[in-house]
Amino acid sequence: METIHLTYPETPDVVPSVMVLGFFDGVHTGHQAVIRHAQEQAERLNVPVTVVTFDPHPKQVLSNKPDAVRYITPLSRKLKRIESLGVERCLVLTFTKELAGLSPQQFVDDYLIGAGAVHVTAGFDYSYGKFGEGTMETMPFHARGRFTTSVVNEQTEGGEKVSSTRIRKLLGAGEVDAAATLLGSPYVICGEVIHGDARGRTIGYPTANVVMDASYVMPRLGVYATRVRLRDGRTFHAMTNVGRRPTFYDTGDVSIESHLFDFSEDLYGQLIEIEWVRFIRNERAFDGLDSLIAQLKQDETTARSILS
Structure with a gap:
Protein backbone atom coordinates (compact mmCIF):
# COMPACT_ATOMS: atom_id res chain seq x y z
CA MET A 1 0.00 0.00 0.00
CA GLU A 2 1.28 3.43 -0.92
CA THR A 3 1.15 5.67 2.16
CA ILE A 4 1.47 9.46 1.83
CA HIS A 5 1.93 11.64 4.93
CA LEU A 6 0.89 15.27 4.54
CA THR A 7 0.93 18.27 6.85
CA TYR A 8 -1.18 21.33 5.96
CA PRO A 9 -0.63 23.30 3.73
CA GLU A 10 0.88 20.36 1.83
CA THR A 11 -1.60 18.88 -0.62
CA PRO A 12 -1.65 15.49 -2.36
CA ASP A 13 -0.87 14.64 -5.96
CA VAL A 14 -3.86 14.13 -8.25
CA VAL A 15 -4.68 10.42 -8.49
CA PRO A 16 -8.22 9.59 -9.69
CA SER A 17 -9.65 7.28 -7.04
CA VAL A 18 -12.55 6.45 -4.77
CA MET A 19 -11.79 8.17 -1.48
CA VAL A 20 -13.02 6.75 1.83
CA LEU A 21 -12.90 9.01 4.87
CA GLY A 22 -12.55 8.26 8.57
CA PHE A 23 -10.27 8.13 11.59
CA PHE A 24 -10.62 4.33 11.64
CA ASP A 25 -9.32 3.65 15.15
CA GLY A 26 -9.51 -0.13 15.48
CA VAL A 27 -10.40 -0.68 11.80
CA HIS A 28 -13.35 -2.58 13.26
CA THR A 29 -16.15 -4.36 11.39
CA GLY A 30 -18.01 -1.08 10.89
CA HIS A 31 -14.95 0.50 9.32
CA GLN A 32 -14.40 -2.61 7.23
CA ALA A 33 -17.94 -2.29 5.85
CA VAL A 34 -17.16 1.28 4.75
CA ILE A 35 -13.91 0.21 3.08
CA ARG A 36 -15.62 -2.74 1.34
CA HIS A 37 -18.25 -0.35 -0.02
CA ALA A 38 -15.49 1.91 -1.34
CA GLN A 39 -13.84 -1.07 -3.03
CA GLU A 40 -17.13 -1.96 -4.73
CA GLN A 41 -17.40 1.60 -6.05
CA ALA A 42 -13.77 1.54 -7.17
CA GLU A 43 -14.29 -1.69 -9.09
CA ARG A 44 -17.33 -0.17 -10.79
CA LEU A 45 -15.38 2.96 -11.75
CA ASN A 46 -12.11 1.13 -12.51
CA VAL A 47 -9.99 3.26 -10.19
CA PRO A 48 -8.06 2.50 -6.96
CA VAL A 49 -9.24 3.16 -3.41
CA THR A 50 -7.63 5.90 -1.33
CA VAL A 51 -8.25 5.89 2.42
CA VAL A 52 -8.01 9.36 3.99
CA THR A 53 -7.27 9.30 7.70
CA PHE A 54 -5.65 11.48 10.36
CA ASP A 55 -2.91 11.34 12.97
CA PRO A 56 -2.84 12.12 15.83
CA HIS A 57 -6.36 11.82 17.21
CA PRO A 58 -8.16 15.21 17.06
CA LYS A 59 -8.64 15.14 20.84
CA GLN A 60 -4.86 15.20 21.29
CA VAL A 61 -4.75 18.52 19.46
CA LEU A 62 -8.01 20.16 20.48
CA SER A 63 -8.61 19.02 24.06
CA ASN A 64 -7.07 20.11 27.35
CA LYS A 65 -6.04 16.51 28.14
CA PRO A 66 -3.98 15.33 25.15
CA ASP A 67 -2.21 12.60 27.14
CA ALA A 68 -5.54 10.94 27.92
CA VAL A 69 -5.99 9.68 24.35
CA ARG A 70 -5.46 5.93 23.99
CA TYR A 71 -5.61 4.04 20.71
CA ILE A 72 -7.10 0.69 19.77
CA THR A 73 -4.78 0.78 16.76
CA PRO A 74 -1.96 3.34 16.83
CA LEU A 75 -1.03 4.58 13.37
CA SER A 76 1.45 1.83 12.42
CA ARG A 77 -1.00 -0.93 13.31
CA LYS A 78 -3.93 0.92 11.74
CA LEU A 79 -2.03 1.14 8.45
CA LYS A 80 -1.23 -2.59 8.58
CA ARG A 81 -4.89 -3.45 9.09
CA ILE A 82 -6.01 -1.13 6.30
CA GLU A 83 -3.44 -2.65 3.95
CA SER A 84 -4.59 -6.16 4.88
CA LEU A 85 -8.03 -5.26 3.51
CA GLY A 86 -6.55 -4.75 0.04
CA VAL A 87 -6.46 -0.95 0.00
CA GLU A 88 -4.02 0.42 -2.57
CA ARG A 89 -3.38 3.93 -1.22
CA CYS A 90 -3.65 5.88 2.03
CA LEU A 91 -3.36 9.59 2.78
CA VAL A 92 -2.41 10.32 6.38
CA LEU A 93 -3.16 13.95 7.19
CA THR A 94 -1.34 15.31 10.22
CA PHE A 95 -4.11 16.67 12.41
CA THR A 96 -3.18 20.22 13.44
CA LYS A 97 -5.13 23.24 14.58
CA GLU A 98 -4.52 24.73 11.13
CA LEU A 99 -6.08 21.69 9.42
CA ALA A 100 -8.95 21.71 11.92
CA GLY A 101 -9.59 25.35 11.07
CA LEU A 102 -10.25 24.75 7.38
CA SER A 103 -13.80 25.41 6.24
CA PRO A 104 -15.66 22.34 4.95
CA GLN A 105 -15.39 23.69 1.41
CA GLN A 106 -11.65 24.29 1.63
CA PHE A 107 -11.08 20.81 3.08
CA VAL A 108 -12.99 19.28 0.17
CA ASP A 109 -11.24 21.50 -2.38
CA ASP A 110 -7.74 20.77 -1.08
CA TYR A 111 -7.92 17.12 -0.06
CA LEU A 112 -10.73 15.55 -2.10
CA ILE A 113 -11.20 17.48 -5.33
CA GLY A 114 -7.52 18.42 -5.27
CA ALA A 115 -6.52 14.78 -4.87
CA GLY A 116 -8.58 13.54 -7.81
CA ALA A 117 -11.61 12.06 -6.07
CA VAL A 118 -14.14 10.59 -8.49
CA HIS A 119 -16.32 9.22 -5.69
CA VAL A 120 -16.27 9.84 -1.93
CA THR A 121 -17.78 7.63 0.75
CA ALA A 122 -17.80 7.48 4.54
CA GLY A 123 -19.87 6.33 7.46
CA PHE A 124 -23.15 8.07 8.19
CA ASP A 125 -21.69 10.05 11.11
CA TYR A 126 -18.53 11.38 9.44
CA SER A 127 -17.92 15.12 9.73
CA TYR A 128 -15.25 17.43 8.33
CA GLY A 129 -14.12 21.03 8.34
CA LYS A 130 -14.08 23.61 11.11
CA PHE A 131 -16.23 22.58 14.10
CA GLY A 132 -17.27 19.49 12.13
CA GLU A 133 -19.75 21.61 10.20
CA GLY A 134 -19.42 19.46 7.09
CA THR A 135 -21.37 16.19 7.10
CA MET A 136 -22.16 13.51 4.57
CA GLU A 137 -25.41 15.39 3.93
CA THR A 138 -23.46 18.50 2.88
CA MET A 139 -20.79 16.59 0.95
CA PRO A 140 -22.71 16.62 -2.39
CA PHE A 141 -22.91 20.44 -2.19
CA HIS A 142 -19.21 20.81 -1.40
CA ALA A 143 -18.33 18.36 -4.19
CA ARG A 144 -19.11 21.13 -6.73
CA GLY A 145 -20.18 18.42 -9.19
CA ARG A 146 -16.62 17.03 -9.35
CA PHE A 147 -17.34 13.69 -7.67
CA THR A 148 -20.26 11.52 -6.58
CA THR A 149 -20.92 10.46 -3.01
CA SER A 150 -22.40 7.61 -0.99
CA VAL A 151 -22.98 6.93 2.70
CA VAL A 152 -22.63 3.66 4.60
CA ASN A 153 -25.29 3.18 7.25
CA GLU A 154 -24.70 2.27 10.89
CA GLN A 155 -23.31 -1.23 11.43
CA THR A 156 -24.59 -3.12 14.47
CA GLU A 157 -23.69 -6.18 16.50
CA GLY A 158 -26.10 -7.56 19.08
CA GLY A 159 -28.52 -4.71 18.40
CA GLU A 160 -25.95 -2.03 19.28
CA LYS A 161 -23.80 0.21 17.09
CA VAL A 162 -20.28 -1.03 16.33
CA SER A 163 -17.98 1.81 17.36
CA SER A 164 -14.48 2.50 18.64
CA THR A 165 -16.02 3.89 21.84
CA ARG A 166 -17.87 0.64 22.47
CA ILE A 167 -14.69 -1.37 21.90
CA ARG A 168 -12.73 0.81 24.33
CA LYS A 169 -15.37 0.21 26.99
CA LEU A 170 -15.25 -3.55 26.42
CA LEU A 171 -11.46 -3.58 26.74
CA GLY A 172 -11.67 -1.49 29.89
CA ALA A 173 -14.07 -4.08 31.31
CA GLY A 174 -11.79 -6.98 30.40
CA GLU A 175 -14.20 -8.28 27.76
CA VAL A 176 -11.47 -8.83 25.20
CA ASP A 177 -13.36 -11.68 23.50
CA ALA A 178 -16.40 -9.43 22.92
CA ALA A 179 -14.07 -6.69 21.64
CA ALA A 180 -12.57 -9.21 19.20
CA THR A 181 -16.03 -9.86 17.74
CA LEU A 182 -16.41 -6.16 16.93
CA LEU A 183 -12.85 -5.84 15.68
CA GLY A 184 -13.10 -8.90 13.48
CA SER A 185 -9.94 -10.30 15.10
CA PRO A 186 -8.37 -10.33 18.59
Missing part, protein backbone atom coordinates in the same frame (compact mmCIF):
# COMPACT_ATOMS: atom_id res chain seq x y z
CA TYR A 187 -7.14 -7.11 20.16
CA VAL A 188 -3.37 -6.75 19.76
CA ILE A 189 -0.76 -4.54 21.40
CA CYS A 190 2.90 -4.30 20.48
CA GLY A 191 5.80 -3.50 22.75
CA GLU A 192 9.43 -4.07 23.63
CA VAL A 193 10.55 -6.68 26.15
CA ILE A 194 12.61 -5.05 28.93
CA HIS A 195 14.41 -6.28 32.03
CA GLY A 196 12.19 -6.60 35.09
CA ASP A 197 12.97 -7.75 38.62
CA ALA A 198 13.30 -11.40 37.42
CA ARG A 199 11.12 -12.62 40.31
CA GLY A 200 8.98 -14.75 37.99
CA ARG A 201 12.02 -16.78 36.96
CA THR A 202 12.77 -17.70 40.56
CA ILE A 203 9.29 -19.23 41.05
CA GLY A 204 9.15 -21.10 37.75
CA TYR A 205 7.11 -18.52 35.82
CA PRO A 206 9.52 -16.28 33.91
CA THR A 207 7.78 -13.39 32.19
CA ALA A 208 8.41 -11.04 29.31
CA ASN A 209 7.95 -7.54 30.72
CA VAL A 210 6.52 -5.42 27.94
CA VAL A 211 6.64 -1.66 27.46
CA MET A 212 4.01 -0.64 24.93
CA ASP A 213 5.40 1.13 21.87
CA ALA A 214 2.43 3.51 21.64
CA SER A 215 -0.54 4.81 23.61
CA TYR A 216 -2.73 1.72 23.44
CA VAL A 217 -6.01 1.23 25.26
CA MET A 218 -5.10 -0.78 28.36
CA PRO A 219 -7.28 -3.81 29.11
CA ARG A 220 -8.71 -4.10 32.62
CA LEU A 221 -6.24 -5.15 35.32
CA GLY A 222 -6.09 -8.92 35.67
CA VAL A 223 -4.86 -12.17 34.17
CA TYR A 224 -5.64 -13.16 30.57
CA ALA A 225 -5.20 -16.06 28.19
CA THR A 226 -3.14 -14.61 25.34
CA ARG A 227 -1.02 -15.45 22.33
CA VAL A 228 2.41 -13.87 21.87
CA ARG A 229 3.86 -13.37 18.41
CA LEU A 230 7.63 -12.94 18.10
CA ARG A 231 9.41 -10.86 15.48
CA ASP A 232 10.41 -14.04 13.63
CA GLY A 233 6.73 -14.90 13.15
CA ARG A 234 6.46 -17.68 15.71
CA THR A 235 3.43 -17.59 18.00
CA PHE A 236 3.23 -19.04 21.52
CA HIS A 237 0.32 -19.58 23.88
CA ALA A 238 0.72 -17.52 27.03
CA MET A 239 -0.89 -16.00 30.07
CA THR A 240 -0.51 -12.27 30.60
CA ASN A 241 -0.93 -10.17 33.72
CA VAL A 242 -1.90 -6.50 33.57
CA GLY A 243 -1.43 -4.95 36.97
CA ARG A 244 0.60 -3.48 39.82
CA ARG A 245 1.82 -6.80 41.36
CA PRO A 246 0.20 -6.16 44.77
CA THR A 247 1.82 -9.24 46.33
CA PHE A 248 5.19 -7.48 46.12
CA TYR A 249 4.38 -3.75 45.94
CA ASP A 250 2.03 -1.50 47.91
CA THR A 251 1.78 0.85 44.93
CA GLY A 252 3.29 0.91 41.51
CA ASP A 253 2.85 1.60 37.84
CA VAL A 254 0.76 -0.75 35.76
CA SER A 255 2.89 -3.34 34.01
CA ILE A 256 2.27 -5.99 31.35
CA GLU A 257 3.97 -9.35 31.90
CA SER A 258 3.53 -12.40 29.68
CA HIS A 259 4.55 -15.95 30.56
CA LEU A 260 4.99 -17.93 27.34
CA PHE A 261 4.22 -21.63 27.64
CA ASP A 262 6.90 -24.13 26.65
CA PHE A 263 9.40 -21.37 25.91
CA SER A 264 12.84 -20.62 27.39
CA GLU A 265 14.60 -18.21 25.01
CA ASP A 266 15.88 -14.68 25.66
CA LEU A 267 13.44 -12.01 24.43
CA TYR A 268 15.09 -8.87 25.82
CA GLY A 269 14.97 -6.00 23.36
CA GLN A 270 12.54 -7.73 21.02
CA LEU A 271 9.32 -6.16 19.81
CA ILE A 272 6.52 -8.65 20.40
CA GLU A 273 2.78 -8.64 19.81
CA ILE A 274 0.30 -9.75 22.47
CA GLU A 275 -3.04 -11.04 21.22
CA TRP A 276 -5.70 -10.91 23.94
CA VAL A 277 -8.02 -13.93 23.95
CA ARG A 278 -9.99 -14.09 27.23
CA PHE A 279 -10.04 -12.64 30.73
CA ILE A 280 -9.30 -15.23 33.45
CA ARG A 281 -9.41 -13.43 36.79
CA ASN A 282 -8.85 -10.17 38.65
CA GLU A 283 -5.43 -9.28 39.97
CA ARG A 284 -5.11 -9.73 43.75
CA ALA A 285 -2.50 -9.86 46.50
CA PHE A 286 -1.41 -13.23 47.93
CA ASP A 287 -0.22 -13.97 51.45
CA GLY A 288 2.95 -15.68 50.28
CA LEU A 289 4.82 -17.31 47.43
CA ASP A 290 3.19 -20.72 47.93
CA SER A 291 -0.32 -19.38 47.42
CA LEU A 292 0.87 -17.26 44.47
CA ILE A 293 2.51 -20.25 42.77
CA ALA A 294 -0.59 -22.39 43.34
CA GLN A 295 -2.72 -19.71 41.68
CA LEU A 296 -0.31 -19.37 38.76
CA LYS A 297 -0.51 -23.12 38.16
CA GLN A 298 -4.29 -22.87 38.12
CA ASP A 299 -4.13 -19.86 35.77
CA GLU A 300 -1.87 -21.83 33.44
CA THR A 301 -4.28 -24.75 33.35
CA THR A 302 -7.16 -22.40 32.60
CA ALA A 303 -5.27 -20.52 29.91
CA ARG A 304 -4.06 -23.68 28.18
CA SER A 305 -7.65 -24.97 28.15
CA ILE A 306 -8.96 -21.72 26.62
CA LEU A 307 -6.21 -21.56 24.00
CA SER A 308 -6.47 -25.20 22.99
Whole structure:
Protein backbone atom coordinates (compact mmCIF):
# COMPACT_ATOMS: atom_id res chain seq x y z
CA MET A 1 0.00 0.00 0.00
CA GLU A 2 1.28 3.43 -0.92
CA THR A 3 1.15 5.67 2.16
CA ILE A 4 1.47 9.46 1.83
CA HIS A 5 1.93 11.64 4.93
CA LEU A 6 0.89 15.27 4.54
CA THR A 7 0.93 18.27 6.85
CA TYR A 8 -1.18 21.33 5.96
CA PRO A 9 -0.63 23.30 3.73
CA GLU A 10 0.88 20.36 1.83
CA THR A 11 -1.60 18.88 -0.62
CA PRO A 12 -1.65 15.49 -2.36
CA ASP A 13 -0.87 14.64 -5.96
CA VAL A 14 -3.86 14.13 -8.25
CA VAL A 15 -4.68 10.42 -8.49
CA PRO A 16 -8.22 9.59 -9.69
CA SER A 17 -9.65 7.28 -7.04
CA VAL A 18 -12.55 6.45 -4.77
CA MET A 19 -11.79 8.17 -1.48
CA VAL A 20 -13.02 6.75 1.83
CA LEU A 21 -12.90 9.01 4.87
CA GLY A 22 -12.55 8.26 8.57
CA PHE A 23 -10.27 8.13 11.59
CA PHE A 24 -10.62 4.33 11.64
CA ASP A 25 -9.32 3.65 15.15
CA GLY A 26 -9.51 -0.13 15.48
CA VAL A 27 -10.40 -0.68 11.80
CA HIS A 28 -13.35 -2.58 13.26
CA THR A 29 -16.15 -4.36 11.39
CA GLY A 30 -18.01 -1.08 10.89
CA HIS A 31 -14.95 0.50 9.32
CA GLN A 32 -14.40 -2.61 7.23
CA ALA A 33 -17.94 -2.29 5.85
CA VAL A 34 -17.16 1.28 4.75
CA ILE A 35 -13.91 0.21 3.08
CA ARG A 36 -15.62 -2.74 1.34
CA HIS A 37 -18.25 -0.35 -0.02
CA ALA A 38 -15.49 1.91 -1.34
CA GLN A 39 -13.84 -1.07 -3.03
CA GLU A 40 -17.13 -1.96 -4.73
CA GLN A 41 -17.40 1.60 -6.05
CA ALA A 42 -13.77 1.54 -7.17
CA GLU A 43 -14.29 -1.69 -9.09
CA ARG A 44 -17.33 -0.17 -10.79
CA LEU A 45 -15.38 2.96 -11.75
CA ASN A 46 -12.11 1.13 -12.51
CA VAL A 47 -9.99 3.26 -10.19
CA PRO A 48 -8.06 2.50 -6.96
CA VAL A 49 -9.24 3.16 -3.41
CA THR A 50 -7.63 5.90 -1.33
CA VAL A 51 -8.25 5.89 2.42
CA VAL A 52 -8.01 9.36 3.99
CA THR A 53 -7.27 9.30 7.70
CA PHE A 54 -5.65 11.48 10.36
CA ASP A 55 -2.91 11.34 12.97
CA PRO A 56 -2.84 12.12 15.83
CA HIS A 57 -6.36 11.82 17.21
CA PRO A 58 -8.16 15.21 17.06
CA LYS A 59 -8.64 15.14 20.84
CA GLN A 60 -4.86 15.20 21.29
CA VAL A 61 -4.75 18.52 19.46
CA LEU A 62 -8.01 20.16 20.48
CA SER A 63 -8.61 19.02 24.06
CA ASN A 64 -7.07 20.11 27.35
CA LYS A 65 -6.04 16.51 28.14
CA PRO A 66 -3.98 15.33 25.15
CA ASP A 67 -2.21 12.60 27.14
CA ALA A 68 -5.54 10.94 27.92
CA VAL A 69 -5.99 9.68 24.35
CA ARG A 70 -5.46 5.93 23.99
CA TYR A 71 -5.61 4.04 20.71
CA ILE A 72 -7.10 0.69 19.77
CA THR A 73 -4.78 0.78 16.76
CA PRO A 74 -1.96 3.34 16.83
CA LEU A 75 -1.03 4.58 13.37
CA SER A 76 1.45 1.83 12.42
CA ARG A 77 -1.00 -0.93 13.31
CA LYS A 78 -3.93 0.92 11.74
CA LEU A 79 -2.03 1.14 8.45
CA LYS A 80 -1.23 -2.59 8.58
CA ARG A 81 -4.89 -3.45 9.09
CA ILE A 82 -6.01 -1.13 6.30
CA GLU A 83 -3.44 -2.65 3.95
CA SER A 84 -4.59 -6.16 4.88
CA LEU A 85 -8.03 -5.26 3.51
CA GLY A 86 -6.55 -4.75 0.04
CA VAL A 87 -6.46 -0.95 0.00
CA GLU A 88 -4.02 0.42 -2.57
CA ARG A 89 -3.38 3.93 -1.22
CA CYS A 90 -3.65 5.88 2.03
CA LEU A 91 -3.36 9.59 2.78
CA VAL A 92 -2.41 10.32 6.38
CA LEU A 93 -3.16 13.95 7.19
CA THR A 94 -1.34 15.31 10.22
CA PHE A 95 -4.11 16.67 12.41
CA THR A 96 -3.18 20.22 13.44
CA LYS A 97 -5.13 23.24 14.58
CA GLU A 98 -4.52 24.73 11.13
CA LEU A 99 -6.08 21.69 9.42
CA ALA A 100 -8.95 21.71 11.92
CA GLY A 101 -9.59 25.35 11.07
CA LEU A 102 -10.25 24.75 7.38
CA SER A 103 -13.80 25.41 6.24
CA PRO A 104 -15.66 22.34 4.95
CA GLN A 105 -15.39 23.69 1.41
CA GLN A 106 -11.65 24.29 1.63
CA PHE A 107 -11.08 20.81 3.08
CA VAL A 108 -12.99 19.28 0.17
CA ASP A 109 -11.24 21.50 -2.38
CA ASP A 110 -7.74 20.77 -1.08
CA TYR A 111 -7.92 17.12 -0.06
CA LEU A 112 -10.73 15.55 -2.10
CA ILE A 113 -11.20 17.48 -5.33
CA GLY A 114 -7.52 18.42 -5.27
CA ALA A 115 -6.52 14.78 -4.87
CA GLY A 116 -8.58 13.54 -7.81
CA ALA A 117 -11.61 12.06 -6.07
CA VAL A 118 -14.14 10.59 -8.49
CA HIS A 119 -16.32 9.22 -5.69
CA VAL A 120 -16.27 9.84 -1.93
CA THR A 121 -17.78 7.63 0.75
CA ALA A 122 -17.80 7.48 4.54
CA GLY A 123 -19.87 6.33 7.46
CA PHE A 124 -23.15 8.07 8.19
CA ASP A 125 -21.69 10.05 11.11
CA TYR A 126 -18.53 11.38 9.44
CA SER A 127 -17.92 15.12 9.73
CA TYR A 128 -15.25 17.43 8.33
CA GLY A 129 -14.12 21.03 8.34
CA LYS A 130 -14.08 23.61 11.11
CA PHE A 131 -16.23 22.58 14.10
CA GLY A 132 -17.27 19.49 12.13
CA GLU A 133 -19.75 21.61 10.20
CA GLY A 134 -19.42 19.46 7.09
CA THR A 135 -21.37 16.19 7.10
CA MET A 136 -22.16 13.51 4.57
CA GLU A 137 -25.41 15.39 3.93
CA THR A 138 -23.46 18.50 2.88
CA MET A 139 -20.79 16.59 0.95
CA PRO A 140 -22.71 16.62 -2.39
CA PHE A 141 -22.91 20.44 -2.19
CA HIS A 142 -19.21 20.81 -1.40
CA ALA A 143 -18.33 18.36 -4.19
CA ARG A 144 -19.11 21.13 -6.73
CA GLY A 145 -20.18 18.42 -9.19
CA ARG A 146 -16.62 17.03 -9.35
CA PHE A 147 -17.34 13.69 -7.67
CA THR A 148 -20.26 11.52 -6.58
CA THR A 149 -20.92 10.46 -3.01
CA SER A 150 -22.40 7.61 -0.99
CA VAL A 151 -22.98 6.93 2.70
CA VAL A 152 -22.63 3.66 4.60
CA ASN A 153 -25.29 3.18 7.25
CA GLU A 154 -24.70 2.27 10.89
CA GLN A 155 -23.31 -1.23 11.43
CA THR A 156 -24.59 -3.12 14.47
CA GLU A 157 -23.69 -6.18 16.50
CA GLY A 158 -26.10 -7.56 19.08
CA GLY A 159 -28.52 -4.71 18.40
CA GLU A 160 -25.95 -2.03 19.28
CA LYS A 161 -23.80 0.21 17.09
CA VAL A 162 -20.28 -1.03 16.33
CA SER A 163 -17.98 1.81 17.36
CA SER A 164 -14.48 2.50 18.64
CA THR A 165 -16.02 3.89 21.84
CA ARG A 166 -17.87 0.64 22.47
CA ILE A 167 -14.69 -1.37 21.90
CA ARG A 168 -12.73 0.81 24.33
CA LYS A 169 -15.37 0.21 26.99
CA LEU A 170 -15.25 -3.55 26.42
CA LEU A 171 -11.46 -3.58 26.74
CA GLY A 172 -11.67 -1.49 29.89
CA ALA A 173 -14.07 -4.08 31.31
CA GLY A 174 -11.79 -6.98 30.40
CA GLU A 175 -14.20 -8.28 27.76
CA VAL A 176 -11.47 -8.83 25.20
CA ASP A 177 -13.36 -11.68 23.50
CA ALA A 178 -16.40 -9.43 22.92
CA ALA A 179 -14.07 -6.69 21.64
CA ALA A 180 -12.57 -9.21 19.20
CA THR A 181 -16.03 -9.86 17.74
CA LEU A 182 -16.41 -6.16 16.93
CA LEU A 183 -12.85 -5.84 15.68
CA GLY A 184 -13.10 -8.90 13.48
CA SER A 185 -9.94 -10.30 15.10
CA PRO A 186 -8.37 -10.33 18.59
CA TYR A 187 -7.14 -7.11 20.16
CA VAL A 188 -3.37 -6.75 19.76
CA ILE A 189 -0.76 -4.54 21.40
CA CYS A 190 2.90 -4.30 20.48
CA GLY A 191 5.80 -3.50 22.75
CA GLU A 192 9.43 -4.07 23.63
CA VAL A 193 10.55 -6.68 26.15
CA ILE A 194 12.61 -5.05 28.93
CA HIS A 195 14.41 -6.28 32.03
CA GLY A 196 12.19 -6.60 35.09
CA ASP A 197 12.97 -7.75 38.62
CA ALA A 198 13.30 -11.40 37.42
CA ARG A 199 11.12 -12.62 40.31
CA GLY A 200 8.98 -14.75 37.99
CA ARG A 201 12.02 -16.78 36.96
CA THR A 202 12.77 -17.70 40.56
CA ILE A 203 9.29 -19.23 41.05
CA GLY A 204 9.15 -21.10 37.75
CA TYR A 205 7.11 -18.52 35.82
CA PRO A 206 9.52 -16.28 33.91
CA THR A 207 7.78 -13.39 32.19
CA ALA A 208 8.41 -11.04 29.31
CA ASN A 209 7.95 -7.54 30.72
CA VAL A 210 6.52 -5.42 27.94
CA VAL A 211 6.64 -1.66 27.46
CA MET A 212 4.01 -0.64 24.93
CA ASP A 213 5.40 1.13 21.87
CA ALA A 214 2.43 3.51 21.64
CA SER A 215 -0.54 4.81 23.61
CA TYR A 216 -2.73 1.72 23.44
CA VAL A 217 -6.01 1.23 25.26
CA MET A 218 -5.10 -0.78 28.36
CA PRO A 219 -7.28 -3.81 29.11
CA ARG A 220 -8.71 -4.10 32.62
CA LEU A 221 -6.24 -5.15 35.32
CA GLY A 222 -6.09 -8.92 35.67
CA VAL A 223 -4.86 -12.17 34.17
CA TYR A 224 -5.64 -13.16 30.57
CA ALA A 225 -5.20 -16.06 28.19
CA THR A 226 -3.14 -14.61 25.34
CA ARG A 227 -1.02 -15.45 22.33
CA VAL A 228 2.41 -13.87 21.87
CA ARG A 229 3.86 -13.37 18.41
CA LEU A 230 7.63 -12.94 18.10
CA ARG A 231 9.41 -10.86 15.48
CA ASP A 232 10.41 -14.04 13.63
CA GLY A 233 6.73 -14.90 13.15
CA ARG A 234 6.46 -17.68 15.71
CA THR A 235 3.43 -17.59 18.00
CA PHE A 236 3.23 -19.04 21.52
CA HIS A 237 0.32 -19.58 23.88
CA ALA A 238 0.72 -17.52 27.03
CA MET A 239 -0.89 -16.00 30.07
CA THR A 240 -0.51 -12.27 30.60
CA ASN A 241 -0.93 -10.17 33.72
CA VAL A 242 -1.90 -6.50 33.57
CA GLY A 243 -1.43 -4.95 36.97
CA ARG A 244 0.60 -3.48 39.82
CA ARG A 245 1.82 -6.80 41.36
CA PRO A 246 0.20 -6.16 44.77
CA THR A 247 1.82 -9.24 46.33
CA PHE A 248 5.19 -7.48 46.12
CA TYR A 249 4.38 -3.75 45.94
CA ASP A 250 2.03 -1.50 47.91
CA THR A 251 1.78 0.85 44.93
CA GLY A 252 3.29 0.91 41.51
CA ASP A 253 2.85 1.60 37.84
CA VAL A 254 0.76 -0.75 35.76
CA SER A 255 2.89 -3.34 34.01
CA ILE A 256 2.27 -5.99 31.35
CA GLU A 257 3.97 -9.35 31.90
CA SER A 258 3.53 -12.40 29.68
CA HIS A 259 4.55 -15.95 30.56
CA LEU A 260 4.99 -17.93 27.34
CA PHE A 261 4.22 -21.63 27.64
CA ASP A 262 6.90 -24.13 26.65
CA PHE A 263 9.40 -21.37 25.91
CA SER A 264 12.84 -20.62 27.39
CA GLU A 265 14.60 -18.21 25.01
CA ASP A 266 15.88 -14.68 25.66
CA LEU A 267 13.44 -12.01 24.43
CA TYR A 268 15.09 -8.87 25.82
CA GLY A 269 14.97 -6.00 23.36
CA GLN A 270 12.54 -7.73 21.02
CA LEU A 271 9.32 -6.16 19.81
CA ILE A 272 6.52 -8.65 20.40
CA GLU A 273 2.78 -8.64 19.81
CA ILE A 274 0.30 -9.75 22.47
CA GLU A 275 -3.04 -11.04 21.22
CA TRP A 276 -5.70 -10.91 23.94
CA VAL A 277 -8.02 -13.93 23.95
CA ARG A 278 -9.99 -14.09 27.23
CA PHE A 279 -10.04 -12.64 30.73
CA ILE A 280 -9.30 -15.23 33.45
CA ARG A 281 -9.41 -13.43 36.79
CA ASN A 282 -8.85 -10.17 38.65
CA GLU A 283 -5.43 -9.28 39.97
CA ARG A 284 -5.11 -9.73 43.75
CA ALA A 285 -2.50 -9.86 46.50
CA PHE A 286 -1.41 -13.23 47.93
CA ASP A 287 -0.22 -13.97 51.45
CA GLY A 288 2.95 -15.68 50.28
CA LEU A 289 4.82 -17.31 47.43
CA ASP A 290 3.19 -20.72 47.93
CA SER A 291 -0.32 -19.38 47.42
CA LEU A 292 0.87 -17.26 44.47
CA ILE A 293 2.51 -20.25 42.77
CA ALA A 294 -0.59 -22.39 43.34
CA GLN A 295 -2.72 -19.71 41.68
CA LEU A 296 -0.31 -19.37 38.76
CA LYS A 297 -0.51 -23.12 38.16
CA GLN A 298 -4.29 -22.87 38.12
CA ASP A 299 -4.13 -19.86 35.77
CA GLU A 300 -1.87 -21.83 33.44
CA THR A 301 -4.28 -24.75 33.35
CA THR A 302 -7.16 -22.40 32.60
CA ALA A 303 -5.27 -20.52 29.91
CA ARG A 304 -4.06 -23.68 28.18
CA SER A 305 -7.65 -24.97 28.15
CA ILE A 306 -8.96 -21.72 26.62
CA LEU A 307 -6.21 -21.56 24.00
CA SER A 308 -6.47 -25.20 22.99
